[in-house]
Amino acid sequence: MKIFDKTCTPSNRWSLHILCYLTVMVFFAHQWNGSAQELKVDVTTDSILPINLQEVILISNYKKALEHQLHQKPLATLGTYLEASKKVNMIKRGAYAWEPVLNDMSTERLSVTIDGMRIFGACTDRMDPITSYVDVSNLSDIHVASGQQGAQHGAVIGGAIDLRLEKGNFKPEDWVGSVETGFESNNAARIVGAELNYSNNAFYVDTDIIYRKAENYVAGGGEEVNFSQFEKYNLSLNGGYKLNDDQKLVASFIYDEARDVGYPALPMDVSLARAFIGSVSFVQTKFLGSFTNWETKLYANTITHIMDDSQRPDVPIRMDMPGWSDTYGYFSQAKLSLDKHQFLIKFDGFYNRSLAEMTMFPNDPNERDMFMLTWPDVRTLNNGVYGEDVIKLKEASLKISGRLAWQSFNVADEFGLNSLKIFYPEMEQRQNRLLKSVAAQYHTKLNLLHFTTGLSYGDRAPTVSEGFGFYLFNSFDNHDYIGDPDIENERAIEVNAETKIKTEKLEVGLSGNFFHTMDYIIGEINPDLSVMTIGAEGVKVYQNLEYANLYNITLDTKFKVDEQWTWSGQLSYHRGRDQDGRNLPFISPLAYRSTLQYNSKKFTGSITMNGAADQVNFNPEFGEDRTDAFTVFSAAFGTSFNLNKGGIYVKAGVENLFDTFYSTYTDWNNIPRMGRNIFMTVSYAIN
């Protein structure tokens, strides 16, 4: 039996990171006395082409030192921000580490990146989506791209979510700092954050820290949800140095650690989830003649995730399930503008190592521990090239994009390889896959009417779990899952369209997309296999469905009543079925949201109603049952005033106003959502 001694590794990495960072700091320190006279704004913000069916979720407001105030609930977890977006839903297993869902597809069909960096969770049970390793304090905005529009970041089916880090701007702002604190009544959540930034013409450094601690939350009606506590802190540093007017170096580092995270919907909790995320980029405005915006990034990240059940009073058997995921990657991209064409070309690659093990401690103390590798040290190497061309036409534009990538898997651990060979005696240790994506997106405008349509094809390789997972227990459908190394790539044809009427006062948009996914990967029951997890109903093996069809339709309305008052409403319908008409899991029922917002210089306020109809299209085979309809109301109020030289911003609100007991289709094992919750945040900016 091979024991993986990982105890020394994280500390080594820690010191390595510190060392790197200190070197960078010492190097930068020489520039700190530079003059701060000339005001020059570096235009780095990417203009979002209207052609992209893309949503941008703003997290911080650059112009103010005060952060996160645009949102209804500042200092909320990143999950809450994403949930408030139009396109993203969150699968909840507790109060923390929610898993994003886009177009009714989650982690395996999405690319979630941090500033374009690929990161892969280290938990076999998806308890650590990438969004849990950053915090709102790190981010400026989130770009959500639907379907193959997200292919810039990797091979995807459902789309891409790129979490963009907040960076300094080479403005001569000198020192800027802020302190923030928040409290939530329902789960006694305490949030403390601080930020200290320095910026001049040639150099900037942004630092921030945030700490959150929450106890169990209480569902509507007063029932306490046990094991829903969490504690986390996040530290981030990023700096930029201008080599000259044309070139700059940017480095970023994030340390994120969560401890004692409860997952009320699961039989296990997490004692530690830790990430080191670092990158260095070189940016040059002009490159090889006509190329512009040349950016090259090298990055590395390492995640340690320790799942245990030591806090649970009753378990059939005690177990430890640690997992590790390390990723090293690069990309280099440049733009080229030629007459009516705007090209973007990007080369990228990553190398990931995923390892997870399970040790079960028998109830009979005389018996030996039971050990298995649930992720057999899978090494994934992916190298790809992405290109896009936006062509300007008369009153219209056309975007053509494509990605070609080569991906290889290597099951590096012999113990793990032999384990998998129990199921697949003929399997190869190494395998290669070619991944392709091609998309065309057309946008035209007729007076007030905007029309966008697109057609695309893309495929993806299986994830580590889908290809090489070994007895991964899914508590939702109560089955153990086994991967299949010979599974086919999943391939999707996507059609999308959007019509929008846009006047000064009124915006009405109707959009829809349709995914015809061939070789859709899903776990199917294999009655011949014997369960491993005590109490599980059966064993599922990942396999390819002939096809699955998914469609999403959204009606989006925004009405500006006057300067201060805005009403927005959204109604969406989703459906997902396989070739036999079977419902796919985690497909949203009819959902709606309505928000009335007030914005003036001094005050902000909002009332939100959101809800869903009965989930009639569910699938018990995947552990689903009919989720009842619900409607919940929330309200928030914010004001700002000046104190001495700094500004104070206070925001308070109440969520789930009527203390409704409810759960949604994305709530794992129907855990109820939080009941009435009163929150208050205070931010103080020091200039």
Added chain:
Amino acid sequence: MKTIQSIFLALLVSFIFFSCDNDSDDPIIIDENPLAEFNLLTNIKANDHTIEVYSEQEQYTIGYNEFFFRIKDNVTGSYIADATISMNPIMHMTSMMHSCPKSEITKTTDATVYKGFSVFQMPGNTDEYWDLNLEYSFNGQTFDASERIEVKSPTDDKKRVNVFTGTDEARYVLAMMPMEPKVAINDFSAMLFKMENMMTFPAVEGYTVSIDPRMPGMGNHSSPNNEDLTFDASSNMYNGKLSLTMTGYWKINLKVMNTSGDVLKGEDITDENESSSLFFEMEF
């Protein structure tokens, strides 16, 4: 920089040093004991000879035991080559005596080393004991030797041998071949003998031994792609494949079927029946 240089130098020097060392001719010890890696279980002294009994195991254990023998001439101190040996272990019970399944003793590549096996069905105790009886001949002379041996239960107390009466009323001995279990599809073998009388235990040919590995500590979890044991005439053994999905304690439930497929002993594992009356055990 200095440190790096000196480390490099040290590495270089050690490399050269070890390289030179490899070049020099090591004296090969010719008179090495060819069974040095095994455990010497017994020295039987008889007829001015010492018969050394070696085994991979540290004791005489119930179940399958492979033995290596050497006969030393106590006068000359040399080991006797090309002898013929036969073995007959006898269990002295309070009311009767019986032998056990055993093999012929054959020569190995080393002419002074002989090997064979026996399958002890039961351990000895204060009132009952095993004798290891040997008959050996060389140069036209035949000798007898006997020694009381202590046969013990395995140190881990796991079951590796079954003695049972089949539905055909015959007595059988089923022994697991030693193996090093891994989380993998393991080669798995057993030997099956019929007890013709107290002293004769011929190997049984052409039967089938079906296996169903289970983890009682894990809700009787089982594994896929196991292969039942079928008779292989060349090795005189029943060979199959055993899948073990994790480390820990495994119970290999067994069923023995005769040539016409009748179950002689053992039951299927169902929700109601968690264990067969015929099984092996292992833990790793």
